[in-house]
Amino acid sequence: MRLIDVRGTNPDYRAIVPRGSFDVEHAVEIVAPICDAVAERGEAALREFAERFDHVTPEHLRVPAEVLARYADELDADVRAAFVESIRRRRAVAETEATPGLVRAEVAPGAVVETKTVPVGRVGLYVPGGLAPLASSVLMNVVPAQVAGVTSLAVATPPSAEFGGLPHPSILALCHLLGVDEVYAVGGAQAIAMFAHGVPGLCPRVDLVTGPGNIYVVAAKRYLRGLVGIDSEAGPTEIAVLADDTADPRFVAADLISQAEHDPMAGSVLVTDSPALADAVNALLDAQVSALGTTDRIEKALTGPQSAIVLVDDLDQGLAVVDAYAAEHLEIHTREPYQVAHRVRNAGAIFVGPWSPVPLGDYSAGSTHVLPTAGIARHGSGLTVRSFCKTVHLICYDEAALREVGPTVATFATAERLPGHAAAITVRTNAEEVDRW
Template identity: 70%
Template structure:
């Protein structure tokens, strides 16, 4: 089911390996998708709610009676929620909030760089955010928690959520999404999906939705493309694409666990990536046998088979765990599991991953829902430079500079010399003109 890429012995044979190109990836052409969504976004900017209705009919096959979900519908969704599901939502929220509060840290950091010379870094929450919650192959109610909770902890004053209208629910988003919004106290919810939702947030729609300052949340390639297109007009969290799981395992790993975890992420999407990196051929063979059995009995077997059999998924055989670490660091997976001996020590050496799951009892699906961590994570190798969605995603760092006259005088000559070196003498004059001639210089 998974193809095999065998790297064993190639380094010893003198082959130079570029691990970033060795590990397969899904084709995810955001640049091409930008040109698809450009006219949609422009149309929403020009025609507002009329355009939203047309795209809702075209893409979602339903036009909601009201794009803004009525408060009564939110309350009814929560009232109708299964008690066990509500308990799961509440516990996942509690854990994510605990981690978010720890992530927040100090809102201000004061540094005195010299007597009378102080620089303060203030963390200021974004004023208004638009949070996108997917509703395609799977209505990701969990994304409500991952978006809303850190925004609330950060202190964002105005929070709006958009999720696609569902035909089977009368043009409303999925009831579990509405229920979680109400549970978390979010009353501004829109039955709008896809690129048009991002455009609604980015441009604003008169009489419906004010413009936001930041758009966050995962989505399909067209949501990602719209975020790229409008970046600069609004802030975005990342360009999160199709889900990925990489498992670094040795012979100590349980093939049942490894196979189950690969299947769990392949379930998301036919383009989902599932990669096993191992120095144990026997484990790889056992995982393959387990995959055959587990896929046959899973609900979304066809989707899973497509993902596991796609070019983006593979078993990578390596000489040892050391080489495996190099491979997974180059791949920079959205989700990385470490199922090896001394898993914690191995995990501590990983540099590039959206989230790291350590040992046999920390599966990725735990992180999808109830670990307390975020599941909005960088994909497509972006974990080498980007972080997952967290409290700081909703905060702006602002430096506040406060110098006394003596403190400025003490550093004035340095500023003047620096300004002259850059051929910007007016910069230096802005300091020297504050002092009598000959004063405020450093000899």
């Protein structure tokens, strides 16, 4: 991995931390005709794009429920146990994320504003195929949606020629274990368009689309945003490791590799004040990578412009660098890692200490693995129960409460040159105005 040395300097860290390019706007130009075709031609377009992009035309665009059940029955016992345990842990954490249904504030006698939290009505969940069939994304989307109280859930995931036009069996089995029977063998931008526009006789439109995907899925989300809600525009996965001389270089190297394995565009960044650790990690990477079956894409990711080792003067400068980077995943391998973690402002998820590697969060930590990338962690959050909820204010003033605050409202409205707003108050509270109206 290349080395970036910021010791003895105080640069704009956002300008120097490594990050690959991810040109969503260019991809929008490509996916716009696809999305428009789905809106205009429905199932015919979905079948055409399945043949073009997935090289197979599914017999059924909506996977039959009995197929889901069959694949669940055929799961290897150990795999099934792993699925069940991951679901249990994610549900346990999701239940702590749940927002109260109604919060009441009485701002003055007889003046009440309630905040009601309600789940989104219908959600479309996208699960990637591609280099790795991410069955784990099923539970990361479905569990918090179910805990939130979403009553209508649909999953879309690419068909596979390997399985006769069906999606990967693990994805279908996990849907069944979670009680989701509306599953579509539709991938890519066309899946997002199907959810956003709806396809008569096949898939009713949804209110919100969630889940990760490639750049074309992200571009379709951007193109259709407004017609449908989206969770985020997720880019390639990334990991940052903040480490000092107490870190085990074997662990750090393995964790950098684990995220590089996702995609040649994945970012792996080590931030350390220990040149000895940097050297040791770099020396270990070749041997660890060569032992895996995903060598090619790991090497491309680790040697790409989005990956590097950043040398800093001390922990304070290291914290400044990782806050500027705002990594999707941030590991802390330092003295007193828990205390250090609480000094971090910007990260999608923080993995504390040597025994909390990112792959734990990918599957069975109980946390979400649908997290903000590309620096979005500076202002955005990962997918939780709250992502599937919206809030509504209920304003309930009695006459005395309105009369008490009415002159203030009328004055404010008049200052904004909105006399109609003021009149809507005074027609109720000013005797002269009542008679005039």
